Each structure stands twice: as structure tokens, then as C-alpha cells.
Amino acid sequence: MAEILRPIGAIARALDSIANVEFKQFDLTKGQYLYLARICEHPGLFQDQLAEMIKVDRTTAARAVEKLAVKGFVVKRPDSTNKKIRRLFPTEKAQTTYPNILRENQYSNQVALKSLTIDEADELARLLHKVCANIDDDWHYVKKGNLRKY
Incomplete structure (x- = not known):
């Protein structure tokens, strides 16, 4: 059987390392760009949906969202019908940063596919x-x- 998980993991780790270095200038560290991108792409989602998208546990997502909130990238607002649910919205700072994340993603995708x-x-x-x-x-x-x- 073909071994696919090692190369997939190597690709993911390499691109994550590159992104972490490049996004330091925006005060994003340790994969925070990934959370921020999903919140910008899906304003109003709640934390469990975010965790599901990124495939992390709820606690990991909660820590990442809290750090983004403290840095001014994300605001939490109560849901209009269920007050227990806090919906996540990007701030103006996030919306200004998001195009850089998108540009990096498009560039990395282009590099990954260049010989295909x-x-x-x-x-x-x-x-x-x-x-x-x-x-x-x-x-x-x-x-x-x-x-x-x-």
C-alpha cells in the first residue's frame, strides 16, 4: 500500500513553519493564522464549528480564539437566540490581515502544484x-x- 501520510505530514509541517515565520510581522504565532482565516471566511461561526473545521479539540480552539481576542483580531458576541453560544467575528485588524494570509495560501498552493x-x-x-x-x-x-x- 502506498505511504501517503508521511509526505502529507511533511508538507503540512513545512508550510506551517513557513507561515509561522512570515506571519510574525502581523503578531500571529503558532498556527493562529489558520484560526483567523476560518473566522474571516465564516464570520459568526461558533467555537465548536471552528474546532471541527480545523480538526482540533475544543480546548485547543478555545485557547487559540482567546489569544486572538486578546490581540484584537477576534470579538465574541452572544448568539441572538441561544445566549450560551458565543459567535466569533473578525475585527477590522483581522480583515486587514486576512488578505496577507490568503495571498500566502495562494502562493504556497501555486508552489506546491508548479510541476503538475x-x-x-x-x-x-x-x-x-x-x-x-x-x-x-x-x-x-x-x-x-x-x-x-x-
Whole structure:
């Protein structure tokens, strides 16, 4: 069977390291850019939705959101119907920073795909979405307290 997880992990770690260095100038550290991007793309989402998108536990998401709030990137507002839910919105500072995150993402995507044809890039994207869906099933299963059987 083909070994895909090591190269996928290496790609993710390399791009995360690059982004962490490049986004220091915006006072974003340790993957905070990822949370900020999702909040800018989905204003009004709540923390559990954010954790689900990024595939982290609730506590990790809560810590990241709190740090972004302290730095002035995110505001939390109560939901209009359920006061227990706090919705996340980007501030003007976040909206000013977001285009830089988007530009870095587009550039990294371009670099990653530079030696592929358009058809190869499309096929890779299609296959990665399938792989992501496969992993998503296990992620939800384990998140509910179950253990996978090998």
C-alpha cells in the first residue's frame, strides 16, 4: 500500500513553519493564522464549528480564539437566540490581515502544484478530498471516545 501520510505530514509541517515565520510581522504565532482565516471566511461561526473545521479539540480552539481576542483580531458576541453560544467575528485588524494570509495560501498552493499539469492538480485535489473524508470518519469516531480497531 502506498505511504501517503508521511509526505502529507511533511508538507503540512513545512508550510506551517513557513507561515509561522512570515506571519510574525502581523503578531500571529503558532498556527493562529489558520484560526483567523476560518473566522474571516465564516464570520459568526461558533467555537465548536471552528474546532471541527480545523480538526482540533475544543480546548485547543478555545485557547487559540482567546489569544486572538486578546490581540484584537477576534470579538465574541452572544448568539441572538441561544445566549450560551458565543459567535466569533473578525475585527477590522483581522480583515486587514486576512488578505496577507490568503495571498500566502495562494502562493504556497501555486508552489506546491508548479510541476503538475492542470489535470494532475485537479485529480490530486479530488483524491485529497476523498482521503480527507475517509479520515474525517475516524476523527469523529475517536472524538466521541471510541478507539479504532487496527
